[in-house]
Amino acid sequence: MTSQTTSRKDHLVIVGNGMAGQRLLEALLAKPGRPKHITVIGEEQAHAYNRILLSPWLAGEMDREALTLRNTDWYHEHGVKLVLGERVETIDRETQRLTTDTGRELTYDRLVLATGSRPTMPPIAGLDANGVLGFRDLDDAQSLIQLTETVASGDPAVVIGGGLLGLEAAEGLRKRGMSVSVVQRSERLMNRQLDTTAAHLLETELIKRGLSIVTGSRLAELTADGDGHVNGCRLEDDRFLPACCVVIAAGITPNSELGQAAGLATRRAIVVDDYLTTSDPAIHALGECCEFQGQTYGLVDPIWHQVDVLAARLAQEDTEGYVDTPTATKLKVSGVSLYAFGPIEASDDHDVLTYHDPQQGDYRRLLLRDNRLEGAVLYGDTTAGPWYFxxxxxxxxxxxxxQALLFGPADATPLLAASHDEHDTPAYQEAA
Known part of the structure; x- marks a missing residue:
């Protein structure tokens, strides 16, 4: 057991060396008012890495080194103390001191919790069997790669969850030679981003590639052989899917336990205000472990906005508080581009415009109310997505x-410009 105390002199400690914590660190280092002393503590042994690239690494499309964001020398050059492979176990808010699982003690002036999230595990029997994994971090991806190297080509795997992570995991395992089934409890894949038509196009494409898709089904239990290794999944309709590997990718749970144990206000996650400050004014929370006005986070765009606000706050700059704003979902699922924003389901007072080119695999559906665009789903060709947004x-x-809206800005913009000219000219003449 080791013990280390850092003197408290404008000392910021960031707990979490993931994408959010690293983004905050780099934003702070660019500011003249940055804290004088910064310590970053990461539970994983690895340096900060791009978790979005876990899927192509699993699929064998890139090397492990390409995931790393910064190496040890970079932290040293910027005067940042980096502690890896240690978990913060306790926070004493009264003395502003934290302790890690090695016995290391650090005092802080400001503390940022950026502890991320973990896969949500369903309450079923068999989750403790060998070969049952999540797909959230570097260790998960490494374990999956190692498992594919020990099984025969065509051996069965099952992925629970038909969202982005589930589909990426399934495609990665397929590319490594496994026969993969995806189980989705909703009636369609990616039901939070895609409407029925786009989801059907995606499902058709994935089936062509060799995936088996099971929708509208729930997992009942996992079964194991005599050695304790998973050998199958039983669904609630009593269907049985053989499996030597099961990946659980059915949502995320915020890692808020550390804040909760320290007595911070928590609900689904650690509650923060519009400056990412918790119920303790010396402690902030950021990213997937925080909750703002009842909302939790799993996409990078709002988290990067949180980083901007918190970095300015910690650097003692004047800044407006964080506000949840609509964001577009830009996804690339196994080589298929998707872009969506706004409501997925059309209401009775929505005007619905659709374009579908089955041969090219392109689909667009726009939702308008009183001639104003409220939502869009694009599948295949998504180049017009940012313009629609x-x-x-x-x-x-x-x-x-x-009439030209479905064909994007090249056709629609001239008509918009003409309408503005017609509207503006009389007003200008009258003013003259």
Whole structure:
């Protein structure tokens, strides 16, 4: 057991060496008002890495080194103390001191919890069997790669969850030679991002590649052989899917236990205000472990916005507080591009515009209310997605380009410009 005490003199400690913690660190280092002393503590042994690239690494499309964001020398050059492979176990808010599982003690002036999240595990029997894994961090991906190297080509694997992570895990295992089934409890894949048509196009494409898709089904239990290794999944309709590997990718749970144990206000995650401050003014929370106005986070865009606000706050700059704003979901699932924002389901007062080219695999569906764009789903060709999102955020009246809207900005923009000219000219003449 070791013990180390860092003197408290403008000392910031960031707990979590993931993407959010690293982004905050780099934002702070670019500011003149950065804290004088910064310590970063990461539970994983690895340096900060790009978790989004775990899927292509699993699929064998890139080397492990490509995931790393910064090496040891970088932290040293910037005067940052980096502690890896240690878990913070306790926070004493009264003395502003934390203790890790090695006995290391550090005092802090400001503390940021960026502890991320973990896979949500369903309450079923058999989860403790060997060969049952999540797909969230470097160790998960490494374990899956090692497992594929020990099984025969065509051996069965089952992925629980038909969202982005589940589909990426399934495609990665397939590319490494396994026969993969995906079990999705919803009636369609990626039901939070795609409408029925786009989900059907995605399912058809994945089936062509060799995946088996089971929708509208729930996992009942996992079974194991005499050695304690998983050998199958039983569904609630009593179907049995053989498996020598099961990946659970059915959502995430915020890692808020450390904050909860320290007495911070928590609900689903650690509650923060619009400056990412917890119920203790010396402690902040960021990213997937925090909750703001009842909302938790799993996409990078809002978390990067949180980073900007918190970095300015910690550098003692004037800044506006964090506000949840609509974001577009930009996804690339196994080589298929998707772009979506706004409501997925059309209401009775929505006007629905659709374009579908089955031969090219392109699909667009736009939801308008009073000629203003409220939501879009794009599958295949997503180049017009950012333009649609811009029109939606501006709440622009698109009535004059309605007929050309599905074909994107090249066709719609001239009509919009003409409508503005017609509207502006009389007003200008009258003012003159």
């Amino acid at each position: 811009e029109q939606s955020m501006a709440e622009r009246d698109l009535g004059n380009c309605r």
